[in-house]
Amino acid sequence: MNRKVSAAFLNLAEGLMVQSNGLFSVTSAVDGFGGFAAQYDQIEKVSAHHGDLWEVLLHGHLKADRPVMLNLLERLDLVATSEDSRVLDALGHLLRFRTSRDYLPVRSQDDQGRDTGVVDISFATQNWRKIVRDRTRPSVYVRRHFEAMVFYYLIEELRCGDIAVAGSEEYADWSQQLLKWEDV
Missing domain, CATH: 1.20.5 (Single alpha-helices involved in coiled-coils or other helix-helix interfaces)
Structure with a gap:
């Protein structure tokens, strides 16, 4: 062979x-x-x-300024100038859980710790709503993306006057600055 x-x-x-x-x-x-x-x-x-x-990338730009922004937002008296307070509710949720490391609970609580329901993020675009959710954990928001979303929409609401800063001139409640009907 x-x-x-x-x-x-x-x-x-x-x-x-x-x-x-x-x-x-x-x-x-x-x-x-x-x-x-x-x-x-x-x-x-x-x-x-x-x-x-681009929403995925925004949190990286905010990371260095996060502590300053959160401290400032705790000290400012923000007021909704319309009936829509969803951004302020999301901000309150963010401030309540600011020490959370990676995730925030989807459900909110009041100051006494009672459950007040799911935080309404319907003000955000579909891209934001998809990014703040973790597919493997449906009961939480991804903290860094949730923060970026809230900061983004807070800036937008301040710019267009839907949220006012009490005591401010530039970001004051525009409805309070109108002339009274009797004066007109």
Whole structure:
């Protein structure tokens, strides 16, 4: 019996070795850039830019100023100038759970600790509502995205006058600055 290995088999074995070394070089290159988790995070950032999903990236810009903003918001007397107080309710929920690390509960509480129901975030766009939720944990909000969403909408409400700062001139309640009907 002839025990020689065919040339085709040797070529196949050599090709498999080259491929396996190629795979090793790919994984070592990925490890050199921080591993697969860091690369997935980078891919999410890039796809957020391309998919017009910038909301995911906003919390990174607010991270350094977070303590100052929360301290300021605790000291300001914010008032809703319309019947819609959903942003202020979300802000109150955020301030109540400001020391939470990664997640905030979906349900809110009053000052006595009684459950007041689910925090209404229907003021936000669909992108925001999708981002603040964690698919694996339906009973919580992702804190950093929830904060970014509340800050974003608070700025918008202050700009258009739907929320006023008591004692402020620039962000005062515009309805209080109107002339009385008798004076007109």
